[in-house]
Amino acid sequence: MLLVLNGPNLNRLGLREPGVYGSQTLEDLERQCESWGAELGTSVTCRQSNYEGQLIEWIHEAQEQGFSGVVINPGALTHYSYALRDAIAGQPLPVIEVHISNVDAREEFRHRSVTAAVCRGKISGLGFLGYRLGMEALVEGQG
Numbered sequence: 001m002l003l004v005l006n007g008p009n010l011n012r013l014g015l016r017e018p019g020v021y022g023s024q025t026l027e028d029l030e031r032q033c034e035s036w037g038a039e040l041g042t043s044v045t046c047r048q049s050n051y052e053g054q055l056i057e058w059i060h061e062a063q064e065q066g067f068s069g070v071v072i073n074p075g076a077l078t079h080y081s082y083a084l085r086d087a088i089a090g091q092p093l094p095v096i097e098v099h100i101s102n103v104d105a106r107e108e109f110r111h112r113s114v115t116a117a118v119c120r121g122k123i124s125g126l127g128f129l130g131y132r133l134g135m136e137a138l139v140e141g142q143g
Contacts, residue, residue, distance in 0.1 A: 003067040004033050004136055005055055006048040007075030013100075019135055033071075036132045040139045042068075052077055056087040063093050069138035070095045071131055078103070078113045089118040096134035101122040 006026065009016060014025035030046040037044030045067070047095050049055050056078070062070055070093055078097070088095050099117050102125025116122045121137060123130040 001043045001045070001067050002037060002138055003058065003065075003070045004030075004044055004046045004060050004103075004135075005058060005070060005137060007055055007073060007077050008052075009075050010073060011048050011050065024128065026038045029092070029131065032128055033131050036135055038098075040135060040141065042101040042135075043087070044135070045127055052081055056084060059084075059087040059091060059095075063091060067093060069093055071098055071134040071138065072096070072115075072119075073098050073100065074115050078115055080114060082114060085115045085118055088115060094120045094138055095114060096120055096137055097122040098130040098134050100127055100130065 011026050034044050096121040123133050
């Protein structure tokens, strides 16, 4: 069972900067993740919050709720949230960080991730496909 977390502003997919993030919505992404999960033989629970504390709570509770791994797109929290970083580091499940856009090809402040160092891997710039690849890595034990 996998947990897919999306951080701030990802509820605006399809509306926010479609030239960067595309025209598909968060609902489209969640349906796609659930479908990929079925193909991979696992269930997927998707959650999104604009609140750092809520994401941290979900990470704290993930193992107790029976999840075997987490795919997370922390959004802007990627670049400055040491609290989110510590939550990821402080629990035993493998976590894969994903980003829809290629953050390294964007503004300078997006080039640094404080969360990536405590994740098993980072996938960036492959659109929604990055979520599938992160899920595959977790299911295959590579995450």
